Amino acid sequence: MLAIPGGDIVLRDEGAKRNWEVEVRPFLLAPHPVTRELYSVVQGAAPASSAGSRTPVTEVCWIEAVRFCNLLSQETGLSPCYSIGDDPDGQDVVCDWEADGYRLPTEAEWEYACRAGSSGDRYGELDEIAWYRGNSDGMVHDVAAKVPNAWGLHDMIGNVWEWCWDVYDPRVYGPYRVFRGGGWQDHPRGCRASSRRKSHPTLRIDDLGFRLARTR
Template sequence: MQPEPQVAMISVSRGQITLSDRRTQRRWVVDLAPYKLAALPVTQRVFADVTGLRPSASVGDQLPVESVSWWEAVRFCNALSQQDGYTPAYHLLPGGEDNEIEWDHTADGYRLPTEAEWEYACRAGTDGPRYGQLDEIAWYRANSSERIKDVGGKLPNAWGFYDMLGNVWDWCWDVYDADVYDTYRVLRGGGWFDEHWSCRASARRRSHPTFKVDDVGFRIARSAV
């Protein structure tokens, strides 16, 4: 018998999203297949249950896990896939973190969302910078007392996703700009220490996949295969 999943997932129907980058003034359209996305960021309790580790700077079972690198998020996805009886989505080549990683698009296991999947779910059918009034939906510098907060403490969007903006930034699968930033990966959503302008559905940030800081976490996705 397959074990009960630890993470609540929400099904998202196929759709289309237009992404944009303020730095380059580029816009591009992405068609999305159906997928599932976690209603909440991965918590410290879930991360510890799966990996046995508690890397976060702040301590609390229902706080988002933070101070995790992109690589650690990828490894968590594979470990949770194996625990829940799914096929891991990622093939990590041996030899260290700087080697290539392959995403098996046919696998049913957990993975990081693409930034298109992330923004489509964040917007939940809206077209403004946010899916609600910022103080009602997000923890950010003006209302967080400059501290991370338990997941799910603010209002969700229309599709049931919590903390898409604020609290912690979410690692995404995508390379930000390989020509300029090499292997840097995309971060989305803004965090508890950010000003309001970073907590927008379209805001993009980047960092090296080994980067760790106390306002960066992640949420997980699955392909509808």
Template sequence: MDMEGMVAVPPGRVTLSDRRTRRTWPVEVAPYRLAAVPVTRALYAEVTGGAAPGEGEGRLPVAEVSWRDAVAFCDALSRREGRTPAYASGGDDVVPDTAADGYRLPTEAEWEHACRAGTTGPRHGPLDDIAWYRATSDGRPHEVGGRQPNAWGLHDMLGNVWEWCWDLYDPEVYGTYRVLRGGGWFDEHWSCRASVRRRSHPAFRVDDVGFRVALTGHG
């Protein structure tokens, strides 16, 4: 991935919320960079050295990738570009290296901060203009970057595929399940909102779940 594909996201503060527990919590977000689009099938195959899972052309977002697959991709991409991998994997445990300059998954606070791009409503624009979802997708994913970006130049933050985040969803209740954000091509409009949280087991592969990568800092 060339650096033109990474967008500098300013620091800020975001308030996360969970409908199930009716809990809200503020998070301070440091500056970082986030990929302008989800990882594509072509990039995934190029970096991993094998065919992308599922079917479809190379500009489609990669899907049917687990959280662990996404973490492994981040480290492979880092090694390819001479960066220090962001994760140290030992069996089922993945430990982040906070000093590393490699690619990583965004935290859910970073994801929501980037999705909102300075807005405060549920969406950063009219959903039909910014997202592939059930009413616009014709029941399938679409090539990345085909809908209008938000004010910070990020495409497909809502719709197309759900995106893995680093965070545990609710470890006391759901154990190792990780956070998904953004809504997908098969979802109704109420799932395609900046604040919606979904969860999945880190080993599960689902046909409407992909990811995008982040880098710490703007350097």
């Protein structure tokens, strides 16, 4: 886990043409998405795939990702962050932000860490930092094979989208959760630090994974 300093980030919803500023406290973030290897060790198995063990785990829904965070916390002697009920929409999941265990990043934490002090669409040249439609050959790739950002984080852009904690817009989309970063089959427009997408927390798809965070 890498130490991310605190600071401020301005988020933008391009659909609603709305900006909002968020203060980000110092936190810890994994240098790359959770791999199939790690997921298998903790869960006993990863979702069926022909992809290699060092590729990001995919076909994992938001609810499964938060359950994984709790299980990994318990296995490593940390305090689980999540209280999880039985609501199929995940609306009864509560996060203890002071717990020292693993959790999903907020989308403010995610974009702040992705930018690593940069202000453009991306933290580097797309072909150098990301697997996307133009260079992925139609498949997911091993983590950390591309150039990291200034804070040592790999694959923040491209390879797989990453689940975040946040509900996208409950007034319009109900329980839909945010995911960020672009994936191996996306065009360049989808592979930007500010790109936001959303779906139901039970969505499982082959270009969507997650990355671990911890509160400092």
